[in-house]
Amino acid sequence: MDYPKGFSSFGINIGIKDKTKDFGVIFSEKPCKAAAVFTRNNFPGAPVIVGKEHVRDGILQAVVINSKNSNVATGDAGISNSRQICAEIGKSLGISETLVLPSSTGVIGVPLPMQVILPACANAKSNLKPGNLEEVAEAIMTTDTRRKISLRKIKSANGEAVIFGMAKGAGMIEPNMATMLSYILTDAEVDGDLQKILKQCVDASFNCISIDSDTSTSDTVAVLSNGLAGKVNAEEFRSALLEICIDLAKEVARDGEGASKLIEVRVRKSRDEIQARKIGKSILNSPLIKTAIYGGDPNWGRLVMAVGKVFDEPIPFDSLEIYFGDLPVKGADSDKLKKLSEYLKKNSEILVDVVLNTGNYEMVFWGCDLTEGYVKENAYYTT
Amino acid sequence: MDYPKGFSSFGINIGIKDKTKDFGVIFSEKPCKAAAVFTRNNFPGAPVIVGKEHVRDGILQAVVINSKNSNVATGDAGISNSRQICAEIGKSLGISETLVLPSSTGVIGVPLPMQVILPACANAKSNLKPGNLEEVAEAIMTTDTRRKISLRKIKSANGEAVIFGMAKGAGMIEPNMATMLSYILTDAEVDGDLQKILKQCVDASFNCISIDSDTSTSDTVAVLSNGLAGKVNAEEFRSALLEICIDLAKEVARDGEGASKLIEVRVRKSRDEIQARKIGKSILNSPLIKTAIYGGDPNWGRLVMAVGKVFDEPIPFDSLEIYFGDLPVKGADSDKLKKLSEYLKKNSEILVDVVLNTGNYEMVFWGCDLTEGYVKENAYYTT
Incomplete structure (x- = not known):
């Protein structure tokens, strides 16, 4: 599989609920120009609250995600847990905690099992493998029956840029961030307002799907671009990003809970x-x-x-x-x-x-x- | 069972789809002060269109209902069918067709089988039995598992007035007329704006239920009052009518398609x-x-x-x-x-x-x- 340059990652089981993969980290060797859109639910999860703060300046370098527990409706303790996770990841990776986007997905209203999550954060660096992003796509699954990946390549100043998208979905999925979690990683160097480009693509993809009319409290779509492949044509990038978002949105719809069609x-x-x-x-x-x-x-x-x-x-x-x-x-x-x-x-x-x-x-x-x-x-x- | 004075009715099988009761008529020996509220769906069924015309002057004397076929999305032919049914009923009962409220409920988009309905209309008078309203409550059922009846008595000038309500529901049920069909018959003589009283009661009952968020094209709630029991206290009437509407609305919710709770x-x-x-x-x-x-x-x-x-x-x-x-x-x-x-x-x-x-x-x-x-x-x- 092709990966954007400069990204490493892992997806592993740390025992949050059962023996399936439940914890993942994505790391870029270089800080990324970044953008994200989040759920419009009035009770967003703690990671959404913290994630909005961290992406505000348009720069991210890592993503940390756990499945099986959404850290939603967990009060101040939930927010403090989410911050602590970012801090531990930052420490392990040698970057500021404000460069880390946290996500959690799963059951609502149950405190995160920090006793298993914090050690996993501390070990993050040693678990990273170059590329390896499909392992993360697997770790973010909840009731999804399969991982969801979409990839495009476009010409860049240094030859070719890769845009790699992943998503998870399945239930509690309606407008304004239909997918619960999606991460799009690229080595393209993108000129222009990445937040605006992402918003346009999401409005015509993730915001056009519905599994069951329910709106999750965790929805997050983030794009991280480290620019290692050099400059790309902005319109080509937008168009490839839109294709990826539509691919992933359709995959989420197709794999809706219990869906046969x-x-x-x-x-x-x-x-x-x-x-x-x-x-x-x-x-x-x-x-x-x-x-x-x-x-x-x-x-x-x-x-x-x-x-x-x-x-x-x-x-x-x-x-x-x-x-x-x-x-x-x-x-x-x-x-x-x-x-x-x-x-x-x-x-x-x-x-x-x-x-x-x-x-x-x-x-x-x-x-x-x-x-x-x-x-x-x-x-x-x-x- | 107690009935309001002056009403006769029947509910029978005429073979529209299977062998269950599918055709009913309610008749008052005296013209009734009447009011009705209908679906807000932008494609109302033909009977709703005709019914709105007939109730406009606030007077009705009969109701004719078939189940198993809603006469919706059937075009001009559907409207003409609905008019013809009212005309035949009027002829049989010796009243103007404009005193007849028609209703149909069941599958959408299929022409009514007029060859079985028209003879049943012509025979309406001979089938009528005094009171007998629970037979109609059965004939209007579609996927309902049981008939829905609610009854209240209040003091009246001549002793006692009876308010008898029936409804059918089951699916395609959401706001603004949650039940598909409900008829409330009374011998109370009601002062005041019956339409306004009905609307208030419906807003706090049928418009507060939902089975599946879908809005039927046939929803109708009608109240017919022939006044034979003499004048009643307006507030007592409103309060009894509201109780009946809430009873029936809850019954409709409880008997939603597939519902266990x-x-x-x-x-x-x-x-x-x-x-x-x-x-x-x-x-x-x-x-x-x-x-x-x-x-x-x-x-x-x-x-x-x-x-x-x-x-x-x-x-x-x-x-x-x-x-x-x-x-x-x-x-x-x-x-x-x-x-x-x-x-x-x-x-x-x-x-x-x-x-x-x-x-x-x-x-x-x-x-x-x-x-x-x-x-x-x-x-x-x-x-």
Whole structure:
């Protein structure tokens, strides 16, 4: 696997909950220009509070992440724990604690087991291996069934720059930071406002997915660029970063808790982003549509219902077009219903194509079906 | 069973889909002062469109309802079908078609089987039996597992007035007419603005429940008062009507598709109705809370998450109180978690008591847990 130059990392098990990997560190040999966006939940986790402080000056050099425990709703002690983790990592790596971005993901409201985390922080430096980022992608998983990685290469002053993205998702995933955690590492030297570029990419990717309409308290997307590969074209970088964000967002949607199908909702010919977002999300989050797609049941009336329940965006019924793939659904007779059902049953990626005919704005959203698996997984999560 | 004077009715099977009751008529020997509220979905069903016209002058004398087919998204033909049903009922009962409120509930987007419905309308008069309203309560069921009836008696000029309410619910149930269909019949003579009284009662009952956050295209609540029992005290009437609406709304929530538990969310000491409604609904509709309650898992962090995801209503974390029943949940240690789990597992009615400490406004909401049963029921509804 290709890695951006100058990054080393590890992902290991330290026994926070079970024997799966639960602790990871990413380190750049050079301080990085950095940007991050965080959850809009009003009760952000302690690491989000500390992380916002540390990224404020636009410079980071390391990321430390644990899974299995989110350090959310843990009060002042939680914040102090998060600071202590950064301090220990800083000490081990020989950098200031303010260059460390902390993240935690997992159960809410339980104090971090500092007795196992602090020794792991102290040993960070000795565990680092060059590149090795897929090990971190594994360590940040909670209910994810697979690690999520996306990579792009673009031309740079010194030859080639690598942009390496990873993410974790699975549940408690809705707007404004849909993925819980994502880190994008690059050796590209990026001119311009990295925070603005990241925000644009996130708005068209992670902020367009929903697993279950719930908004996590830990969501974090961070990009760290150490510039070792030299300058790159800003537009090429933005475009590659957007592709990575969309790749990872779709992977998160596809791997939603219990999901059997990826649902892509394309809202076309809408008035503007506001209208597209409201109607796209209404469809994406409708339990009745999600279950119908799971069952391969072409119950298209539910699509009409979901467009119609956006009270403040009335759409003329007659000009509204809705398709599964390229098959029109409104008023389908029994022959057409059979074809729609075949489409739903045959494909693991379902396109819901909605044409509003109120303007020319287009947006794409991603989610997943709702299955018994989601219920089972979440009925007994902590116990 | 006690009935309001002057009402007759029937509920029978006419073979719209299977052998269960699917067609009902309610008739008052005297024209009734009437009021109704309907779905806010932008694509209301044909019966809602026709019903709004017929109730506009505040007078109704009959209700005709079919289940198994909602006559929604059926275009001009659907509206014309709905008018024809009212006309046939009017002819059979010897009243104007504009005195008939039509309702349909069931699958969306399929034309009504008029060949079985019209003969049933023509025979309406001969099928009527005095009172008999529980038969109608059965005929309007779709995925409901039981009929829903609530009755109150109040003093009247001629002795006693009866208020008899029925409802059906089950799925596609969220704000602004949470129940799909409810009819409240009374012989009380009510002074004052019946529409206003009904709206107030609905806002504090049916508009406070949610099964799955989806908003049906058919929702209708109607009250018909023929005055045969003479005048009643307006405040006593309002209070009895509210009790009936709350009874029925809770029954609808308790009998949500696949539900195993009724969830009551009490939002106390909130700033105002807006804040209470946003936070109450956020909790009530959270799939992660609904599944945790189903599993008896005291995952209280999800309650914090759901309060926090109402971005525009930030609540200070430290003064936020949350209880399951009377057991505080924030920061529960393992002993307390065991008690919380026992509370969730032992009870079929779960109280989530949330104290915001931002004011003095109180509101109550009702919903249900999310189980594999909901998924199964809705994955294969039309087929």
